[in-house]
Amino acid sequence: MENAVLQFFQWFWNLFGLWDALWAVVKPVWPLVWVLMKIVAIILPLMLSVAYLTFWERKIIGWMQVRIGPNRVGPWGLLQPIADGMKLFFKEVLVPTGANKALFFVGPVMAIAPALAAWSVVPFFDGGALANIDAGLFYVLAMTSMGIYGVIIAGWASNSKYPFLGAMRASAQMVSYEIAMGMALVCVLMVSNSLNLSDIVRAQGRGWFADHGAGFLSWNWIPLLPMFVVYFISGVAETNRAPFDVVEGESEIVAGHMVEFSGMAFAMFFLAEYANMILVATLTSVLFLGGWLSPVGFLPDGFHWLAVKISFFLFLFLWFRATFPRYRYDQIMRLGWKVFVPLTLVWIVVIGTWMVTPWNIFK
Amino acid sequence: MDFKTALFYILSAILVIAALRVVTARNPVHAVLFLVLAFFNASGLWLLLQAEFLAIALIVVYVGAVMVLFLFVVMMLDINLERLRQGFWGNLWLGGPIAVLMVVEMVAVLSARSFGPEAMPAPAAAVAGVSNTKALGTAIYTDYVYPFELASVILLVALIAAVVLNLRQRRDNKQLNPAEQIAVRRKDRVRIVSMPSEKE
Numbered sequence: 001m002e003n004a005v006l007q008f009f010q011w012f013w014n015l016f017g018l019w020d021a022l023w024a025v026v027k028p029v030w031p032l033v034w035v036l037m038k039i040v041a042i043i044l045p046l047m048l049s050v051a052y053l054t055f056w057e058r059k060i061i062g063w064m065q066v067r068i069g070p071n072r073v074g075p076w077g078l079l080q081p082i083a084d085g086m087k088l089f090f091k092e093v094l095v096p097t098g099a100n101k102a103l104f105f106v107g108p109v110m111a112i113a114p115a116l117a118a119w120s121v122v123p124f125f126d127g128g129a130l131a132n133i134d135a136g137l138f139y140v141l142a143m144t145s146m147g148i149y150g151v152i153i154a155g156w157a158s159n160s161k162y163p164f165l166g167a168m169r170a171s172a173q174m175v176s177y178e179i180a181m182g183m184a185l186v187c188v189l190m191v192s193n194s195l196n197l198s199d200i201v202r203a204q205g206r207g208w209f210a211d212h213g214a215g216f217l218s219w220n221w222i223p224l225l226p227m228f229v230v231y232f233i234s235g236v237a238e239t240n241r242a243p244f245d246v247v248e249g250e251s252e253i254v255a256g257h258m259v260e261f262s263g264m265a266f267a268m269f270f271l272a273e274y275a276n277m278i279l280v281a282t283l284t285s286v287l288f289l290g291g292w293l294s295p296v297g298f299l300p301d302g303f304h305w306l307a308v309k310i311s312f313f314l315f316l317f318l319w320f321r322a323t324f325p326r327y328r329y330d331q332i333m334r335l336g337w338k339v340f341v342p343l344t345l346v347w348i349v350v351i352g353t354w355m356v357t358p359w360n361i362f363k
Numbered sequence: 364m365d366f367k368t369a370l371f372y373i374l375s376a377i378l379v380i381a382a383l384r385v386v387t388a389r390n391p392v393h394a395v396l397f398l399v400l401a402f403f404n405a406s407g408l409w410l411l412l413q414a415e416f417l418a419i420a421l422i423v424v425y426v427g428a429v430m431v432l433f434l435f436v437v438m439m440l441d442i443n444l445e446r447l448r449q450g451f452w453g454n455l456w457l458g459g460p461i462a463v464l465m466v467v468e469m470v471a472v473l474s475a476r477s478f479g480p481e482a483m484p485a486p487a488a489a490v491a492g493v494s495n496t497k498a499l500g501t502a503i504y505t506d507y508v509y510p511f512e513l514a515s516v517i518l519l520v521a522l523i524a525a526v527v528l529n530l531r532q533r534r535d536n537k538q539l540n541p542a543e544q545i546a547v548r549r550k551d552r553v554r555i556v557s558m559p560s561e562k563e
Contacts, residue, residue, distance in 0.1 A: 103396075134494040138419045145427025149399070152431065156392060156438050164438075171435045175428055182423075195496055334541065 002034060038130050042119055050274040051081035057318045064322040088270075091263035096158060099260065103157035108261065108268035111150025115275040118143035122282055123198040125292045125303045136197040137189060140283060141182055144238060147276060148174045150269070151240075151247065151257045158260040166256025169329065170240065170247040176336035177237040183344030184231040187224050187351050188287050191362040201291035207361060213297030219290040223354075223361070226347050228288040230340050232313065235280035237332070239273060241317055243324035244332055251326075281313035282306070371411055378404035391437045399430050416496045 013019040026033060055070065055077070062069025070077040095104055121136040123129040133139060148170060155167020189195055192203035207218035221228045237244040248256035258269050285291060289309045294301045327335070355362060381401040388394040402425045409418035476482065503511050 103393075133415070135415050135419055135496055138416070138423070138496070142419045142422040142427060145423055148427075148431055152434055152438075153396070156434075167438070168435065171431050175431055178427065195494070330539070331541075 088267040093263040098159040100157040107154030111272040114146040115272040155257040177234040180340035181234040184227040204290040216295035221288040242321035285309035
């Protein structure tokens with residue numbers, strides 16, 4: 001890939017006869033430039049997906065409620081997210097008088113930075129990760145656990161009651177579901193014997209079913225079915241999406257931590273929330289549904305399969321929002337601590353026992 | 364100076380400044396956030412030492428969980444700094460000697476004699492292909508399995524003790540039974556009364 005890109009640049013700049021002069025300048029910093037180019041290649045499509053995810057969400061919820069949804073801006077309303085983005089971009093960012101000025105702006109940054117940083121280890125296709133590190137799964141867990149600071153800092157720095165209540169709710173909820181999430185991931189790393197996300201995907205491509213052309217039966221979702229469900233539901237709770245959106249429950253605390261934010265500062269929270277949704281969908285696909293692997297033997301593996309799986313989980317996010325009423329706060333805590341955590345603990349023992357018996361299928 | 368050394372100095376400088384601000388910050392919430400920054404930079408230093416598992420564990424455990432609860436508590440407290448600072452210098456006669464003693468001890472332990480390049484030579488470079496996490500896991504569950512299990516039992520005891528210490532049966536406690544709530548059927552809640560229409 002790197003050579004192909006270099007060759008393209010060489011061809012392009014040779015049209016103007018500038019290649020040799022340019023390369024003399026760029027050569028010492030080329031590794032840095034190459035990494036930056038890869039980062040842009042991940043972030044740009046991600047931001048576009050976020051924009052069109054909001055559009056898709058409004059359309060789908062509209063159809064589920066027998067409405068049309070946005071259809072005014074551009075053909076079929078397709079330019080709606082662009083218009084929304086422009087509007088937010090040109091709006092004034094208001095700072096409340098009693099707010100803590102510095103932390104008020106640190107909040108949105110702390111929300112979006114981990115949401116983007118976690119993408120660096122996600123494998124999009126075989127060998128297609130920005131950083132193919134050994135502790136990838138653990139790194140993702142660390143980055144997603146950082147996202148909560150955005151909510152707490154924003155809620156506190158606003159110096160306003162609704163944001164503060166939102167921050168309090170967020171800190172309790174996100175810490176609770178992180179435990180269930182981490183425990184579910186322990187099962188995944190047990191069966192795949194690796195923390196490297198690419199290796200986890202490759203481990204799912206092995207097995208009796210995969211050898212007989214039905215790869216989707218070899219993926220982690222069947223032996224780890226309870227963990228698959230726990231992980232995805234915890235992911236929904238972690239991203240503060242309906243039905244776990246008490247953090248920003250409109251009917252109770254207006255918009256929670258985002259009440260005092262406007263313009264781009266608000267847009268940052270919005271971007272972070274949707275980027276986190278896509279991240280959870282991607283991770284669920286990578287960990288339980290075989291990432292880039294093809295479900296059947298006669299079709300080639302590739303990024304398109306990952307895209308299909310991600311879209312499926314994103315649709316689930318939107319479907320949940322259109323279907324379920326919001327959980328009460330004590331119900332959220334009960335589900336996290338009294339249902340998910342014991343379930344994951346039991347399943348770790350089940351998997352551990354399974355792996356030492358002769359019927360171990362995870363070799 | 365190569366890139367790693369430069370990175371080391373940057374991370375250490377931020378770490379020291381953040382740690383200083385933890386004790387000098389006037390606002391307790393700022394102090395907690397500076398502590399988070401200090402943890403983050405410490406984890407960066409560990410990454411430079413190729414201890415990636417420990418570095419990420421530091422972030423997951425301390426930054427992601429412990430400090431969040433800390434922040435949660437500190438935000439709820441109504442701390443009046445003026446009142447806290449009253450009589451602050453009155454404790455100098457006790458605090459001053461303790462601080463001096465600690466500095467002397469630290470210098471004695473961390474001096475070049477016991478921590479210098481001669482006393483602590485650089486460890487052998489990690490063998491390629493051996494993951495840090497796996498090596499740590501092997502060490503914990505084979506060579507150090509008894510100390511490790513002991514530590515976990517102590518933690519469990521502390522956990523239970525914390526719960527028991529806070530467990531008080533409150534009389535006015537209202538509890539819900541989710542199983543009962545789910546088992547409710549329409550006939551338990553709704554009674555349909557048939558009424559003749561009151562037409563004239």
